[in-house]
Amino acid sequence: MTGRHVDRRTVLVSSAALGMVAAAGPTAVLAQGSPAAPRHPPATTRLTVNGRPATLTADARTTLLDGLREHLGLTGTKKGCDQGQCGACTILVNGRRVNSCLTLAVMHEGDAVTTIEGMGTADALHPLQRAFIERDGFQCGYCTPGQIMSAAAIIEEARRGAPSHVTADLAGKVELTDAEIRERMSGNICRCAAYPNIVAAIRDAAGERI
Numbered sequence: 001m002t003g004r005h006v007d008r009r010t011v012l013v014s015s016a017a018l019g020m021v022a023a024a025g026p027t028a029v030l031a032q033g034s035p036a037a038p039r040h041p042p043a044t045t046r047l048t049v050n051g052r053p054a055t056l057t058a059d060a061r062t063t064l065l066d067g068l069r070e071h072l073g074l075t076g077t078k079k080g081c082d083q084g085q086c087g088a089c090t091i092l093v094n095g096r097r098v099n100s101c102l103t104l105a106v107m108h109e110g111d112a113v114t115t116i117e118g119m120g121t122a123d124a125l126h127p128l129q130r131a132f133i134e135r136d137g138f139q140c141g142y143c144t145p146g147q148i149m150s151a152a153a154i155i156e157e158a159r160r161g162a163p164s165h166v167t168a169d170l171a172g173k174v175e176l177t178d179a180e181i182r183e184r185m186s187g188n189i190c191r192c193a194a195y196p197n198i199v200a201a202i203r204d205a206a207g208e209r210i
Contacts, residue, residue: 050118067105087188090146097153116145139192
């Protein structure tokens with residue numbers, strides 16, 4: 001047999017060197033000056049937020065939730081799951097409730113957005129805010145902004161006669177019974193499990209003209 005003798009040490013060293021080159025491949029390519037990922041120019045979206053005109057300039061991929069929190073400083077709207085499952089980020093868009101983590105800010109040019117900051121003040125609480133306090137409808141409070149925004153929406157839904165899955169008479173007046181409230185609020189999770197108090201607070205507020 002001819003050829004150069006290769007011992008075990010040489011094979012191991014060569015294999016290790018090849019492995020390091022393979023692992024460093026992408027890094028080595030980037031280090032040689034390959035172009036980075038393209039940068040997206042910011043997009044400008046004009047909204048009405050809590051009754052006031054607002055201009056949001058951000059990457060076109062920015063969610064409405066991040067636009068409100070990070071760009072407009074409205075941190076009352078909470079980021080919970082960031083997947084549309086917990087309801088903590090619920091706001092109103094043109095009067096309808098929306099999970100703001102699931103929609104892009106640029107999709108809402110000209111829309112009217114209401115967040116928890118637009119519902120009331122410390123000196124003039126919204127009836128729902130007052131009811132949540134009186135009924136102890138929160139513990140940690142993290143989900144409370146989304147709960148209140150959803151509650152405001154379902155009260156209006158009932159007044160319009162919009163039925164839910166548990167509405168018995170589809171052609172009649174919708175009464176916000178405990179069953180109706182629970183069904184309509186099922187998209188808002190309270191990890192502290194203050195659900196009985198939340199239902200009671202919404203029932204109280206629904207009796208007022210808000």
